[in-house]
Amino acid sequence: MALPEKQPVQKKFIDPVAVKKSISQRLVVNNITKIIFLIGLLFGLVVLGILLFGVVRDGAAWLSLDFLQNAPSRRPDRAGIYPALMGSIFLMLLIIPMIFILGVGAAIYLEEYAKKGRMTSFIEVNISNLAGVPSIVFGLLGLTFFVRNMGFGSTLIAGALTLALMSLPVVIVSSQEAIRAVPQAMRHASLALGASKWQTTFKVVLPASLPGVITGIILAVSRAIGETAPLIMVGAAIFIARAPEGIFSEFTALPIQIYNWTSRPQADFQGLAAAGIIVLMVILLTMNSLAIWIRNRFSKRY
Amino acid sequence: MDTKLTTKPAKEGAKTMNQPVAARQSVYRVNDLNLWYGDDHALKDVNLDIKQNEVTAIIGPSGCGKSTFIKTLNRMVELVPIVRTNGVIEYHGRNIFDKDYEVEELRTSVGMVFQQPNPFPKSIYDNIAYGPRVHGVKNKKILDEIVERSLRGAAIWEEVKDRLNENAYGLSGGQQQRLCIARCLAIEPDVILMDEPTSALDPISTLKVEELVQELKKDYSIIIVTHNMQQAARVSDKTAFFLNGEVVEFDQTDRIFSNPSDKRTEDYISGRFG
Numbered sequence: 085m086a087l088p089e090k091q092p093v094q095k096k097f098i099d100p101v102a103v104k105k106s107i108s109q110r111l112v113v114n115n116i117t118k119i120i121f122l123i124g125l126l127f128g129l130v131v132l133g134i135l136l137f138g139v140v141r142d143g144a145a146w147l148s149l150d151f152l153q154n155a156p157s158r159r160p161d162r163a164g165i166y167p168a169l170m171g172s173i174f175l176m177l178l179i180i181p182m183i184f185i186l187g188v189g190a191a192i193y194l195e196e197y198a199k200k201g202r203m204t205s206f207i208e209v210n211i212s213n214l215a216g217v218p219s220i221v222f223g224l225l226g227l228t229f230f231v232r233n234m235g236f237g238s239t240l241i242a243g244a245l246t247l248a249l250m251s252l253p254v255v256i257v258s259s260q261e262a263i264r265a266v267p268q269a270m271r272h273a274s275l276a277l278g279a280s281k282w283q284t285t286f287k288v289v290l291p292a293s294l295p296g297v298i299t300g301i302i303l304a305v306s307r308a309i310g311e312t313a314p315l316i317m318v319g320a321a322i323f324i325a326r327a328p329e330g331i332f333s334e335f336t337a338l339p340i341q342i343y344n345w346t347s348r349p350q351a352d353f354q355g356l357a358a359a360g361i362i363v364l365m366v367i368l369l370t371m372n373s374l375a376i377w378i379r380n381r382f383s384k385r386y
Numbered sequence: 387m388d389t390k391l392t393t394k395p396a397k398e399g400a401k402t403m404n405q406p407v408a409a410r411q412s413v414y415r416v417n418d419l420n421l422w423y424g425d426d427h428a429l430k431d432v433n434l435d436i437k438q439n440e441v442t443a444i445i446g447p448s449g450c451g452k453s454t455f456i457k458t459l460n461r462m463v464e465l466v467p468i469v470r471t472n473g474v475i476e477y478h479g480r481n482i483f484d485k486d487y488e489v490e491e492l493r494t495s496v497g498m499v500f501q502q503p504n505p506f507p508k509s510i511y512d513n514i515a516y517g518p519r520v521h522g523v524k525n526k527k528i529l530d531e532i533v534e535r536s537l538r539g540a541a542i543w544e545e546v547k548d549r550l551n552e553n554a555y556g557l558s559g560g561q562q563q564r565l566c567i568a569r570c571l572a573i574e575p576d577v578i579l580m581d582e583p584t585s586a587l588d589p590i591s592t593l594k595v596e597e598l599v600q601e602l603k604k605d606y607s608i609i610i611v612t613h614n615m616q617q618a619a620r621v622s623d624k625t626a627f628f629l630n631g632e633v634v635e636f637d638q639t640d641r642i643f644s645n646p647s648d649k650r651t652e653d654y655i656s657g658r659f660g
């Protein structure tokens with residue numbers, strides 16, 4: 085608390101003349117780096133723009149209500165994506181609760197209950213590693229475990245479980261981050277009022293981290309919905325005329341339908357594929373916007 | 387709880403404070419408390435007897451163990467995984483380290499106010515109602531009453547009564563701290579632990595909290611950690627001076643500040659270190 089004593093005059097190490105000289109040079113570097121970063125941004129934007137333009141040019145003409153309501157057909161003018169669209173929506177509805185319960189549960193355990201130690205950090209590192217495993221490997225796992233061992237066959241539930249498994253690492257990591265971002269002071273406030281650990285987690289930590297958790301889940305689901313490889317491994321049907329009727333029905337999904345159409349030689353099917361891409365993209369953009377909206381609307385500042 | 391009221395002298399002014407009030411019940415009896423953070427011996431043979439309806443101040447330089455000590459009283463210190471303790475802390479005659487003494491039970495009768503105001507990111511109402519809800523109060527009417535009473539108790543009702551449903555983060559720092567005190571009152575505790583409650587507040591908010599402490603003393607026993615010696619002198623009945631994890635001196639506040647029996651206490655109080 086005591087005031088510092090008067091200091092003797094010190095030799096100065098920063099020479100004002102040299103500083104003045106170097107300023108213009110530093111500003112040049114400043115501008116150059118700014119331009120480099122701008123180019124980095126523009127590159128991505130331009131490529132994306134070209135892609136979007138190409139897809140819309142090819143596919144817009146094929147978009148119609150019939151396109152959304154019809155089954156695929158050998159005649160392009162009668163072909164639609166109804167079964168694939170419904171397949172993707174069903175997949176989504178099945179995946180969300182699975183990854184919410186399993187992913188958030190695992191994240192809560194790791195953050196709130198697990199003793200910090202070598203074992204925990206070993207597990208955490210491996211979860212992050214799993215997030216980097218190619219999706220086709222998850223497809224193989226799904227084929228072996230869900231389709232064959234569990235005997236589900238090439239059904240909607242096998243596909244959903246496989247995609248959920250693939251999304252889990254991402255959901256766990258992002259939920260952990262959201263939970264970790266809740267200040268310790270919140271937990272202490274709750275515990276000091278006599279709340280149990282579960283009450284603290286459920287009433288304070290989870291509500292405060294929910295925006296982050298939900299954002300992570302939506303982004304993971306968006307990615308899962310765009311996946312083709314694991315579904316091909318699991319054996320999603322290439323051609324199917326009806327929407328799935330239950331979790332044990334055969335199914336197909338949008339990316340598979342698009343993949344199917346692009347592999348045909350006729351130009352009309354290329355157009356249909358482009359229209360399918362537009363539908364898939366609209367779904368993904370809607371989900372991502374939802375994620376952003378949730379994050380902005382509900383995120384709490386401490 | 388009411389027995390001590392009848393045994394107390396009718397007029398209790400500054401005068402009687404000099405005399406030990408033997409009739410007062412002990413809230414906490416700390417016997418040979420030792421605490422380690424890993425190998426770091428943070429509390430050494432602490433012995434204190436904390437009386438009901440008194441304000442006990444704990445002073446001492448940074449790192450002397452005063453915060454550790456107050457957090458031990460409601461076992462919040464155990465949130466640090468490497469903590470070990472031995473010794474006995476009797477709370478109304480029961481050792482708080484007993485295996486069958488649940489921390490949740492202890493913390494329901496011993497409230498705590500932290501150094502930084504830490505309201506939940508919820509409405510003012512939900513902040514206060516949190517504690518009672520955790521303990522099973524669901525009736526809206528009862529909750530309303532608890533909220534009003536607690537906010538009045540913390541002298542913040544008039545400022546917030548028209549915006550109970552607004553987020554607590556909209557309040558100023560000083561208001562947030564009084565809100566936290568109100569939240570603590572809502573669980574109807576018997577003791578309130580305050581860990582440097584005004585260190586993040588401006589002088590006017592500090593004054594309000596200090597006045598509040600005087601007010602609360604009528605109904606609660608208060609233990610307050612402070613690094614501000616004037617504050618200890620202003621608000622407390624008894625003061626404990628901690629140094630390097632030991633209790634150097636524990637006595638009536640005016641004695642500590644006018645006629646300390648230990649040289650180290652005198653040095654600290656006169657600002658020679660710390």
